[in-house]
Amino acid sequence: MGKHYRPAGKKKEGNAAKYVTRTQAIRLLQISLPLFRKLCILKGITPREPKKKFKGNDKTYYHVKDIAFLHHEPLLEMHRAIRVHERKIKKAEAKKNVERANRLREKTPKPKIDRIIRQRYPRFVDALGELDDCLTMVHLFATVPATKEKKIDVDLIHKCRKLAHEWQAFIARTHRLRKTFVSVKGIYYQAEVEGQTITWLTPHALQQVVPDDVDIPTMLNFLQIYQPLLGFVNFHLYHSINLKYPPLLDPELEAEAAEVYGLIRYAQSNNKPTILETSELVESEQLESKQDGPEIQNKKSELRLAQLQHQLPSNEPGALMHLVEKAAGEDGEEYDDETKQCKNLFQNVKIFLSREVPRESLHFVIPAFGGMVSWEGEKAPFAETDQSITHQIVDREAQGHRFLSREYVQPQWVFDCVNARIILPTENYMVGRIPPPHLSPFVDYGEEGSYVPDYAKTIKHLQAAARKEVLPLPGVEKDLEDPQNLLAEGIIDRAAANQAAKEKQKLMILEKQYHEDLKKELQGDTYTSAGSTEVIQTGESLNNGQANIDDVDMAELVMPNKKRKLLKAMEISNQRKQSKNDTIIRRKKKLDEAQNQRS
């Protein structure tokens, strides 16, 4: 009789009734493993961890209900139909009936994903909450080369690109972008949409290599759900700001690889079907609008602007964008404070991009923070010679011809400004200089004992100065002008802190020593008295030291095992963190020393 003997006719109980292994599941569903995996990906079904793994630790377990959920899935039938269809195509091909094969191929049933998306994300907020992976994947596939042997389709990549650009255009238009970070892996963006923080990673605009150890079909399965998901999300978002979806793109801009810009412009012009109304009508509407509430006025003004856009010659879209911005500001779309802050960051900044800078990301970031951007190209809103340009983004070793009216900065300046939410001084970002370190905006310095890089401190000073609308403190200002001074002061600060800490430690040591002395004294007495078995009276106060030490251990004694283990784990993790921090501080110290020796 086996260990888990169950008499015939008796129902399974416990975990064995609730879970099935993967093999059991596949057998139940009568499908192949790849198809099972695909269905799991599409339906978002993951293995579960039963309390007791009744078939062994090496198995994967699924919940019976999950499998039942798959069992009733129309997609399953659909895939069976597809398989039958594929067999037909194969047969036609074998008979050299090309026409029939092609016709059949065209008529292959296509699974519909919208129902599944609705099922997985019943609310729009749910979909937004899990958009991170979707965005990252879509952005990645927008840069992957289409290859036949890996079955990466060109259309797929174009679609990914399109979706990514639409998303970016929406974010830029509504100024939802919050943080950006240029890392080695790519550029991270963080946006806030309907209260959901969405972070995604876009690879650098370079050719991606598809390694052999990556299973592309799996990723394509994911894309199969991610692509429509992003499409629906985009539709919803565009719908929410009264824009038609899918947006129409200016083919010239598309050809110039400035899709994002084109889309943003499209979004801003708010192209409505009523665009072709006569100007007289507009006037009458304007008259009406004076009596109407602010809401209607809002719409009207947008409309007017849209029409203006059509009437204006196309070489002045920059000015128009400005108008749109102003209009939006006047009628006060319901922006929260942060969005307003983001929107106005680059309000008075006009930026021109040189050829060599990563245009795609800057086209996205600068308008998202209310800036105007142009580039070298035919459809660019303004030319390089425009006198009102305030900044030119340059990423080369030296700039030959310079306009005096503008500043030549490296692209990092934009990203740093965005993260700091202030316009940073440009001295350190000048052409030819090594820019100051680019810091991650995702690091939380709030935690006690975490290491704060020098530049983060500088930025904090600047932010404080900007907030109070007072000029930065002379010290800070000086710091900014001379990074070496900054370092020096950092050292002084550190030195002072170190000294204070040392003094504290000394005091502690003294105190400890005192206590130990007392204890020793006490013990010594007992030893001396041991021989004659004398009675020693001990003072209560003397014992306090030891009592304190014991106190800590005492509490641990009473703790339940679970909590004690948790405590231990926490201590270990804290230690690890601390050691990481310590290495950084040690390196910093070394660097500072080296700097000092040089100077």
Added chain:
Amino acid sequence: MVELDNQKEEPIPSDYNEDSDDSDSTQHSDESDFEDSSADKDGDSSSGSSDSDSDSKSELEDGSPAQDNSGDSEDAESQDEDDVKSEGGSEGSDIHQEGVGGDESDSSEDEVAPRNTIGEVPLKWYEDEPHIGYDIKGKKIKKKEKEDKLGSFLANVDDSKNWRKIYDEYNDEVVELTKDEIKIVRKLMKNQAPHTDFDPYPTYVDWFKWDGAKHPLSNAPEPKRRFIPSKWEAKKVVQYVRAIRNGSITFDKPKEEDDAYLLWEDDSGLTEKANHLAYVPAPKQKLPGHDESYNPPLEYIPTQEEINSYQLMYEEDRPKFIPKRFTSMRSIPAYENAMKESFERCLDLYLCPRVRRKRLNIDPESLKPKLPNKKELKPYPITCYIEYKGHEGAVTSISVEASGQWMASGSSDGTVRVWEVETGRCLRRWEIGEAVNCVTWNPLPDIHILAVSVGQDVLLLNTGLGDEEEQQRIKELLLVDSPKASEETGKKAPSVSWLKDDKHDGIRLRHLKTVTSVEWHRKGDYFSTVMPAGESRSVLIHQLSKKLSQKLPFKLHGLAVRSTFHPSRSIFFICTKKTVRVYDLLKRKLIKTLYTGLKEASSIAVHPGGDNLIVGSKEGKLCWFDMDLSAKPYKTLKCHPKDINNVVFHRSYPLFASCSDDSTAYVFHGMVYSDLNQNPLIVPLEILRGHANSNGRGILDCKFHPRQPWLFTAGADKLIKLYCHY
């Protein structure tokens, strides 16, 4: 064409003209088919050919005059012919080809002067002759000397061009084919036009200009049918229309574009996920820190030494990402692991079971339970007050007399001592001669009897304390009739024999196996002994007044370790290695079994209230049982790193203590409330240190003072210590 023939014939010497023609024809019949076809094809190809034609080619086209001619005339002739070709175009060449049907294609002819003129006669005729024929002037052409086979073979082997050499029997010479010729041969083998420049599908040039023509080619008027709709087509259309109406012809539906639409139209009403199972959203990916920046602060970049040291680490510990610094954005390369990381994330998303874990973002200190202030729980033993010195071996056991005035101790040096508690004076000393396992005072204050277990014996000693009346009673109690003992020996299997011990003036109970512990009943008449190796007789209960011993009428499951009596009722506890079994002695049945969950219990103590008990174990754990609550420990305290040797309750104060081989004794506050709803309160109070470790053993026994909150500890370092509350 006529002109061409004339031109050709002009320079030819008339003498051998006819002759040569003959020979040509005969020769041709001898040649293989493939040569013939080549000639034909070549003729075709000439339509596209131009001046650049090679000599051989021209010969192929019209061989008859060439054969007859000397080299010079031939050249001229071929040139002429080319001219004609360029003039005449394709048609001319066709005709020309017909005329030259019987061609002879032998490229070597122009190279060598003497030509065989024998014509198309079988060569057999000349087999025996020294010559092979006659040249153009009628002279005999001598046969060349034949090389022997070996010589020719060797020559062939050395000659890299051997493969393109052909022996011409007719002229008795070896002909080497040129590259062009070989190309032609190859093309012929493939059934292609032999000439490389020949284009089989030339673009058609329409020489007739239609657009400028005044008149149509045909003068016939446009037929009427061109202006009338076709009747047949109309019929066919009607047929189709009917078929469509009938439904016998169906159309493919237009391809559906899976465009986006407003999927979440009304989701305000929804609050719950439709999926009935608890849905765990995938955890978000970790956000990057400064170290992942393309231009991190310098201190984030590890030095080369540090990077090297990573190689020494375990693979799991090794940092997966090593920060790098690029001085400008243009120098950032593509990230090579982008696809891989994305793929790994995908795997995580669909292959990993998701479990919702609470991430505790709290101070670890807050995990520790808040203990009540120790000052409020006073008094409890804190400091060492007296040390009792005198034993020469580890003190294995101590016991305090009921009044609290005396304390007895047994040691491994084979002595039992009685101390005065308050002064530390050693009152009496017995030399037992064997290591003492356990000493216990009789719990009655007027019976000063000490039970000592030594090896297989239990000694009941008269300590000689108390007044004379009491002494009298004790002596009566300790009187053993030897015949009685012998009577008992007569019975089968005497487990214990009561003997008189003259040396120490007491009783010696001889057991079968080593006795580890002795425990008195509260009334002082009964006591129990435990011999772990005694199997069914491992726990015995003895009656002092009747000098009787009896084994427990219960079956024991497991190895008995300790036994103890209930402080107020007739209940008996036996602690085995894993369980505590509780028996009712009056009803003679098992009340309950307590499962400790320990590997090996070592000691047991019962709360004076009787409902709670503690069990100490060899793995250093202390279990508190609330017997009303459950058969499992109410609380398990892991306090000692080493074996617990003894646990003990205080008789009146809410205190209990444990002592262990790690040379520490813990004092706990253990309050039991009379309210049944309130669980006992356990608070660790004090760690008592002071004993030294010897041979891996620390404190072997501890006992509370019966009235004061004092704790006695017996150490393996030969000392007994008294810890007091002030």
